[in-house]
Amino acid sequence: MALNLGCTAKPGNARDNKTGSWRVFKPEFIREKCTQCGMCTIVCPEGCISPDEDEFPVPDYDYCKGCGLCAEECPSEAIEMKKEEK
């Protein structure tokens, strides 16, 4: 591989690496139970959860590793981990 001068790289180009392929369990967000408290968004180590147009949290499954931290910490039990169908 050719190295750039000073081994530099463009900000955030780790996006090329779709870590969603690591997933075994998939978080399913249940809107009816969600209070939009934001806890899942805060604790996700990927930073891959963001609000949709109705302010409900949605994970980016291209990057979600399925770690389950969001489901574990959700105070309203509005996230369920389901075995991924591939």
Next chain:
Amino acid sequence: MTDKPCNLFDVGHRACGGCAAALAAKLILEAAGKNTIVVSATGCMEVFSTPYPETAWGVPWIHSLFENNSAVASGVVASLKKQGRTEKVIALGGDGATVDIGMLCISGAFERGTDFTYICYDNEAYMNTGIQRSGATPYDASTTTSPAGKCSFGNPRPKKDLPAILAAHGAPYVATASVAYPADFKKKVEKAVNIPGPCYIQVHAPCCTGWGFEGEKTIAIGKLAIETGLWVNYEMENGEVTRVKKVRRKPVEDYLTEQKRFRHLFRPKKNDGEIAKIQQIADRNAEKYGTDIVLKK
């Protein structure tokens, strides 16, 4: 969503699922903001965020050696000053990089009064090379270089108190934090980067792979460390402890039983003697920092 502008600490990094160090990096940059330059020693955080030519960093980021992390950061600070620039400089290191290998240059930078913030994410061992003990590994934790067995109960020494050592350098702000309390951690980062002079934060970062628990439990384990008194969240300003997180203390067993690194204390039979010694560490912490909530009669 992939075409969204990149976060300051972005998706696509290769940390284990549920990694507290990755969560810490995200929270640090949310708190410090985009006007930040980060210098990182080798370790999990460096390796998982920058497998060349990828990088998860949305701010300028420089990889140093273990030994010279704070020296590189000092150079960046000096250069910014000369140019009249105002970026905040944060040096990041794991516990091995911080309490062991980088000590000399950290001490030098603090002695010189360098205007930077050093943040140690403390996952309590050299994780990236396969879980070797460091000076921050807790008493009795089994690691690959302090394995529990017939002649050993695991790591024979307590954690080195680096916050106290750096406070003794005259640091204006020294704090401990935990990823289990993200808002508190972010407040401390924001405070540290805005206080002139050398500031230090050590953030407890439970490591599912090295400690032996499921990644979904990262926050729960971090909370238990604090609730049992084995980790204390506090702030020190100019050498004085000014704020402490108070808790209604649980027995240390509640924390130990959740992790494979302490399994030898319970199997094949419970080792009451060693567990009592760990309870003493928690009791001493509680007394030293006054963490216990005392109920009014």
